[in-house]
Amino acid sequence: MYSFDPTEEQQMLIDAIQRYSINDLRAKAHDADEEGELPEKLVEKGWELGFLQASIPEKYGGFGERSAVTGVLAMEEMAYGDMAGALAVSTPGLFAMPIAQVGSEEQKQTHLPAIVEGGWTPYTAALIEPHFDFDPDELRTVAKSDGGDYIISGQKVYVPYAASAEAMIVYARLDDRTQGFIVGKGAPGLEVGERQKTLGLYSLPIYKINLKGVRIPKENRLGGPEGHDFAPLLASMRLALSAVAIGMSRAALDYAIEYAKERDVFGVKVAQKQAIAFMLAEMATEIEAIRLLAWEAAWMMDTGKPEAAKQAYLSLAGAIDMTMMVTDRAVQTLGGHGYIREHPVELWMRNGRGIAMLNGLAII
Amino acid sequence: MIEFEIPKPIQMTNTALETVAINMMRTKSRYFDEHEHEIPWDYINFMHMAMRQTGAGSLAPEEKKKETPDGKERPRIGYQQLAFMLEMLSWGDTGMYLVTPGGGLGAAAVEASGTPEQKQKFLARFRSEKPVFGAMAMTEPNAGSDTSAIRATAVLDKQTNEWILNGEKIFVTAGHKSLIESDGFVVVWASIDPSAGRAGIRSFVVPAGTSGVTVSKLEHKMGIRASDTASIVMQDARVPFDHILGSAEVIKETTTKGFKGAMATFDATRPLVAAMAIGVARAALETLKEMLEKEGVTIGYGKPRQKMTAIEREVVDMEVMLRSAWLLVIKAVWMADNRRPNSKEASMCKLHAGDIVTKITQRTVEILGPLGYSREYLLEKWFRDAKISDIYEGTGQINRLVVARQILGYSGRDLR
Numbered sequence: 001m002y003s004f005d006p007t008e009e010q011q012m013l014i015d016a017i018q019r020y021s022i023n024d025l026r027a028k029a030h031d032a033d034e035e036g037e038l039p040e041k042l043v044e045k046g047w048e049l050g051f052l053q054a055s056i057p058e059k060y061g062g063f064g065e066r067s068a069v070t071g072v073l074a075m076e077e078m079a080y081g082d083m084a085g086a087l088a089v090s091t092p093g094l095f096a097m098p099i100a101q102v103g104s105e106e107q108k109q110t111h112l113p114a115i116v117e118g119g120w121t122p123y124t125a126a127l128i129e130p131h132f133d134f135d136p137d138e139l140r141t142v143a144k145s146d147g148g149d150y151i152i153s154g155q156k157v158y159v160p161y162a163a164s165a166e167a168m169i170v171y172a173r174l175d176d177r178t179q180g181f182i183v184g185k186g187a188p189g190l191e192v193g194e195r196q197k198t199l200g201l202y203s204l205p206i207y208k209i210n211l212k213g214v215r216i217p218k219e220n221r222l223g224g225p226e227g228h229d230f231a232p233l234l235a236s237m238r239l240a241l242s243a244v245a246i247g248m249s250r251a252a253l254d255y256a257i258e259y260a261k262e263r264d265v266f267g268v269k270v271a272q273k274q275a276i277a278f279m280l281a282e283m284a285t286e287i288e289a290i291r292l293l294a295w296e297a298a299w300m301m302d303t304g305k306p307e308a309a310k311q312a313y314l315s316l317a318g319a320i321d322m323t324m325m326v327t328d329r330a331v332q333t334l335g336g337h338g339y340i341r342e343h344p345v346e347l348w349m350r351n352g353r354g355i356a357m358l359n360g361l362a363i364i
Numbered sequence: 365m366i367e368f369e370i371p372k373p374i375q376m377t378n379t380a381l382e383t384v385a386i387n388m389m390r391t392k393s394r395y396f397d398e399h400e401h402e403i404p405w406d407y408i409n410f411m412h413m414a415m416r417q418t419g420a421g422s423l424a425p426e427e428k429k430k431e432t433p434d435g436k437e438r439p440r441i442g443y444q445q446l447a448f449m450l451e452m453l454s455w456g457d458t459g460m461y462l463v464t465p466g467g468g469l470g471a472a473a474v475e476a477s478g479t480p481e482q483k484q485k486f487l488a489r490f491r492s493e494k495p496v497f498g499a500m501a502m503t504e505p506n507a508g509s510d511t512s513a514i515r516a517t518a519v520l521d522k523q524t525n526e527w528i529l530n531g532e533k534i535f536v537t538a539g540h541k542s543l544i545e546s547d548g549f550v551v552v553w554a555s556i557d558p559s560a561g562r563a564g565i566r567s568f569v570v571p572a573g574t575s576g577v578t579v580s581k582l583e584h585k586m587g588i589r590a591s592d593t594a595s596i597v598m599q600d601a602r603v604p605f606d607h608i609l610g611s612a613e614v615i616k617e618t619t620t621k622g623f624k625g626a627m628a629t630f631d632a633t634r635p636l637v638a639a640m641a642i643g644v645a646r647a648a649l650e651t652l653k654e655m656l657e658k659e660g661v662t663i664g665y666g667k668p669r670q671k672m673t674a675i676e677r678e679v680v681d682m683e684v685m686l687r688s689a690w691l692l693v694i695k696a697v698w699m700a701d702n703r704r705p706n707s708k709e710a711s712m713c714k715l716h717a718g719d720i721v722t723k724i725t726q727r728t729v730e731i732l733g734p735l736g737y738s739r740e741y742l743l744e745k746w747f748r749d750a751k752i753s754d755i756y757e758g759t760g761q762i763n764r765l766v767v768a769r770q771i772l773g774y775s776g777r778d779l780r
Contacts, residue, residue, distance in 0.1 A: 001367055001369055001371050001439060001441075002367060002368060002369070002370075002371070002444065002694055002695075002698045003365055003366060003367045003698070004366060004695055004698060005365070005366065006365075006366060007365050007366075010366075069366050132670055133668060133670040133671050134668065134670075135667065135668050135671060137666065137667075234666075257771060257772060260772075261772060261773075271772050271774070271779070272774070272778055272779050272780075274765070274768075274779070277764075277765070277768035277769075277772065277774075277779055278761075278764045278765075278768060280768055280771060280772070281715075281764040281765075281767035281768040281771065282764065284712070284767060284771050285692070285712045285715060285716050285767060286716075288692060288695075288709075288712060289688035289689060289691065289692050289712075289716055290684075290688055292688060292691035292692060292694075292695060293684065293687055293688040293691060295366055295368070296368045296687075296691060298366075299366060299367060299368045300368070303369075309666075310665050310666075311687075313665055313666050314665075314680065314683055314684050314687060315684075317669075317680055317681070317684050318684035318685075318688055321681075321684075356669075
């Protein structure tokens with residue numbers, strides 16, 4: 001059967017996140033962007049909503065099971081407030097979720113309870129590399145087997161909270177496969193470079209890292225000695241980022257609508273002009289279309305459908321264009337005011353462009 | 365719980381319909397495209413027989429929930445079933461789908477705003493031996509989407525208790541089949557009080573054989589040529605009093621309830637027209653992929669855009685459009701089945717489907733170059749068939765207006 005209604009539990013979660021998202025994340029988003037920093041308390045408060053904790057089984061200190069549908073709904077709502085804030089709150093998930101999904105029993109027991117039972121602690125992951133044609137399936141960072149160890153060499157960018165991270169998953173190429181490797185804080189050869197400045201996401205601390213022959217024991221390979229399948233993780237990342245894009249786009253649309261209904265022009269409200277009203281109608285339609293695509297991909301993932309990975313890919317491909325279109329038009333709707341940083345639409349437009357290159361910064 | 369599982373009964377019908385689409389429609393697509401105004405009776409008779417047996421096909425599914433043997437109510441899926449059916453048959457040939465017998469938009473209008481007695485009286489004919497058609501006549505030479513400009517009139521003759529209809533209707537899909545080729549009817553929109561504007565507009569069931577009603581013209585069209593598009597002239601055409609759908613009272617002032625009741629039909633039919641568009645788009649995209657594969661071009665999913673060829677990017681874009689547009693349709697019909705107000709969703713899916721089917725069919729013709737443009741293949745035909753989806757049942761622009769009013773909380777007066 002078809003249904004488009006979240007469960008009661010999901011609805012409660014959505015409502016809780018929405019309150020935080022609007023009252024906290026959105027309220028602080030402007031200053032955080034200007035100052036290039038998210039207040040620790042703000043991030044901690046988001047963490048306490050317990051979304052990640054609810055995706056980890058009790059056995060490992062959490063209180064639930066992963067559901068991609070719930071994950072999409074949660075990410076959407078979080079990003080409705082602020083994309084950088086949403087990514088910051090869920091950064092430990094970049095480390096915990098892959099372990100929960102494909103990690104070995106030992107890895108789960110070692111790492112998961114420490115993360116989910118405590119307060120927000122920086123655990124992270126490094127996937128993206130500094131090349132225009134970066135492809136997560138063909139990484140240039142490599143891992144080589146050396147006796148009982150792996151030696152990892154390469155460069156990564158856009159690694160959230162790398163400077164303070166307790167540990168991170170570094171993705172590297174091993175025997176023509178993308179594999180994750182758990183790298184602890186201060187591992188010899190791991191050099192955290194300077195904090196990066198990008199077009200958007202000013203408030204999210206992201207870093208370059210250099211891996212100069214980082215040696216890790218073989219048991220640190222994600223999934224154990226045989227490794228893991230990367231495809232489901234990649235699909236989860238794509239889906240998570242789609243959800244972020246959708247949430248942010250919804251925010252941009254709502255803001256544009258509200259503004260257009262207030263702004264006087266030629267004796268009417270600007271929303272009463274078809275040129276504006278039609279843009280808004282198209283934005284709403286496009287958001288809804290891609291949202292359903294993401295929801296379906298999530299449902300496919302939860303029900304183990306073989307097309308789930310392709311659908312997640314399509315969902316992100318659609319979300320990239322949709323978000324750019326929607327956030328651009330939100331700025332356009334506000335005209336000159338949209339270009340002024342007092343209004344959040346220009347930030348959303350800058351963040352919106354990032355959806356095309358930030359896959360790896362979110363996972364569900 | 366959010367779910368996307370195609371209901372079992374729909375899966376089963378779909379498989380059967382696919383066979384019909386491949387064997388009875390695709391094989392005849394070109395012929396009926398090139399022989400406009402010829403009628404595909406083989407298909408029509410087959411569908412009539414099949415639908416009489418299964419009871420499927422009405423544009424207005426039954427209202428009551430069915431009960432399972434254990435007494436629990438089964439969720440309604442009537443509109444969902446229709447959306448799948450129309451998508452598949454339009455994937456076969458959308459022009460031919462449009463001549464599927466069974467009341468069409470005419471019956472849908474009776475279902476949407478008729479009394480139980482009227483439904484009884486008018487809809488029984490669709491279950492008879494021979495195929496019977498129904499149609500809706502709204503558009504006039506000077507009134508398209510602006511239905512308040514309708515000039516056709518209906519005057520009550522109190523002596524005989526009959527409505528006297530006068531006026532001209534154009535673009536009546538299946539009008540000829542409903543009035544001339546079968547014992548069907550056309551639902552005609554006319555004003556019972558021209559001074560009342562929209563509030564005076566009502567719809568009337570005008571059956572085949574009504575004297576004073578003539579089919580004056582059959583259009584020659586860009587596409588969907590298997591489907592007849594008729595002009596109908598009414599000169600002092602008389603129908604009994606109970607052929608009016610809705611109330612005969614005109615309440616002037618603020619209310620346009622009668623008009624709105626008639627417009628509600630669109631909330632049910634727009635997603636179905638959108639489903640048809642999706643069928644055409646899927647036919648084009650699938651054919652494109654098959655033809656590319658024959659030429660040795662495979663689409664590598666999962667690559668970053670920077671590594672994709674132009675054709676791969678196009679195909680991935682089109683897949684996104686097609687799938688997401690289809691899901692909009694599903695949501696709109698699911699809402700209709702669950703009796704939730706779906707004006708916004710109905711218009712959203714209609715405008716989106718109209719957009720994507722025109723884009724997809726335009727691109728597939730272009731990508732295949734001289735093959736796409738050739739009448740040796742059906743792609744050029746789908747390009748022509750597609751465009752109507754952006755026009756009938758409310759143009760893309762009218763549907764944008766509906767969506768805009770909904771999201772802005774505006775009335776027709778606020779946003780003209």
